[in-house]
Amino acid sequence: MNANSRPERRALADFNEEDSNTSGNPSLMEILDARLSRRGLLRGTLGTAGAALLGSFSVAACGGGDGSATTDGPGAGSPITLGFTPIPKSLSDAVSVPAGYTATVLYALGDPLTSSTPDYRNDGTDTAFESRAGDHHDGMEYFGLNAAGTARDAAGSERAVLAVNHEAITDQFLHANGTTANPRPAAQADKEIAAHGLSFVEVRKTAGKFAYQKDSPYNRRVTPLTPAVIQGPARGHALLKTRYSPAGTDTRGTINNCGTGITPWGTFLTGEENWAGYFFRNSTDNAARGGSTARSVVALNRYGRAQGAASRHGWETAGADDRYARWNISQTGASSDGTDDYRNELNGFGYIVEVDPYDKTQAPRKRTALGRFAHESAIFGLRVPGKPLAAYMGDDSRGEYIYKFVSAASWDAADANATDRLATGDKYLDRGRLYVAKFSADGTGTWVELSIANSAIAGYATYAFADQADVLVNTRLAADAVGATRMDRPEWSAVHPVTGEIYYTLTNNSNRKVEPTGSSHVALDAANPRAYTDAPGNSSPGNVNGHIIRIKESGGESAATGFTWDIYLFGAEAGMDPAKVNLSSLTADQDFSSPDGLWFSPKTGLAFIQTDDGAYTDVTNCMMLVGRPGHVGDGATQTLNYTKTDGSTLSVTTRVGAKPTAATLGRFLVGPGDCEITGITETPDGKAIFVNIQHPGESVSKAGIGTPSAWLSHWPGNAGYGAGGTNARPRSATLVITRDNGGLIAADGTAVLNSF
16 A cells, blocks of 8 residues: 555655665666567467456366365356446445445444453544554455354354554544644654554454454454564574664564465465655764665665655654664664664564464564565465465565565465464475566566575675575665566555466556656556556656556466566546557446555455555545456557657557456445545455455644544544544444345356356
8 A cells, every 4th residue: 555645645744655766677668679469478378358267267276175276177057247236436425335235334443452442432532552443454354263263264254353454544633633743742652653553353243244342352453562573584684683682583563564465374464565654864874874885875775764764753752762762763873783773673674474363472473585675465376285385475666576485395285274373384484485577578577586696686786785684685676686677566466266367456656757757767668558647736647547467477387487467457537548548448337546455356256456546536536346357368469659759759569458348347336535445355155345444534634633524534433333423533444345135245156266
């Protein structure tokens, strides 16, 4: 997520628009100025433009309790089709879903997690967020329980632990009269810090309806102060040593948690995304560290922390206590290794973090083998016994990269039922190979290993890597060194449960230009082919609406180092030029902007696409669409022609997936005012989904906090949930959506997964 991406919020401090990739890595058009040919499309695929997928595919990952890949043939029954009438766009301060569906608020900011915690007053006076729901609900996963609630049951559809990320905060609404400027009052900082992190909350279906259980022993919060363990190759490395952990083996908490993943052995993965902006560096820190070319200074700049950079919330000003001092990462101590200050504290963030949702006694583990960057999520490819596992990840900043991790250990199906789940995570996530993607204009691509053995990394002139742990801590610099392809803000990734094809949302990129100027601008290329103007109040061309790219591994192997690719969907306003902008020919029932959250139903194989939009908000609030996916190569090539300032033509040829129809893509949900739709999971029976509404009404200033009539949202109080009524302060919240006839969500048909 990139919570401050909308134009109406740009007057506020925009710490999420981190933009530090000045590597000069070439775009595809600079590498290969050649038109694509149909020969580059996948050979031997179903191949019919617009055709639905899977009628002749064998089923993978849906037979057997461990979820291992199988080779079962197609099942009987009618094909899966979209089971709803698309809804129109909306600017109402309400949640809209199709006729025949019901959306109910389940779990909102401030809801108590213990029976002794008072109900949420929602007037800015509430405290004790260590035992309440945090703010900005984001990625989420469902972990089934048995009927008695005593043990894990992966098939449990009526009782579960719901794991929820709390990415950030709308700070003004957390305090009665808004925030106080620096130096920050300790009481305000304590509340804001605790409202970040993770929730684990039991949900239970009773008399046909889900509700959260505020007295469950599974309930807990993980905040930025919760002890956490550093695992993998960087554990104990010099770059991780701090005053809190002189050995470099531990840190505290997790922050700016965005997308999620679920492991094959039943644990929760959460990505630390735009964490750098929470930390402060003073204006003379470069000199203290040895000058502008010092290794630590180069690394800090690459991760968006130049000297003098203000912190997002000013927590470092709240007092001398260690819980505030850690947010100042200036070199203030006299030690040579950083064990007397927090100069290395930033290096303890930016990882995929693994947590066991069933066992609150075990500390979260930061998996350094998966690299350090603005992690959205980590999604596993199809798992096959005897072969390595692959996890796919994106770095959500403009011009950043797409990654995958391949485990050294081969998958053992017995581990799906492991009881020591975090030890199983050690087995698969602490050793392996990390790769970054390079896209070629002919529709192929390469996964390049990020290894100190690679001469491009070992001999990189910009930064002298010490060892492999250094490569993993400073992953962005290593990716720069090997010339990875700069992408348009890679956000969520998702793997189709049958084909194993990998989808990435590329939300948008204002720096994608026909004629780049300056180090932050990026040239057009086949995988990121658009630059145009279509946003209210913004006349600067760029990739305004974003797109979704998809990848097919060579030979269907997770450990492959080659792939083919195309673009599943281009976000666009329906009325825009189909030759330059609306390349997917979206209609009014399908058009969208800034795809962000992305998820495939394991039950139906349908794609759920969620938006965090700043370019279409004069027409509609953010939304969620549902689509029947196709496959890589099911469309055609298309050439976009741009006129440069000298009158010459720049031609960019890309690969457009099959154009959606009314039968294959439709709008399923529209959220309340000034929100983002993000986070989705479902019950194993496919009859309930959980969706998060993040930061409704977040565009409020300190001056506006006393004027409820000027707020852009009062949801969910205006829908009858919690205190405040029609003038309620808005709250991030989790919805549960069910179908009135008790059927599958968004789908009709009886053949599950293997027939569309």
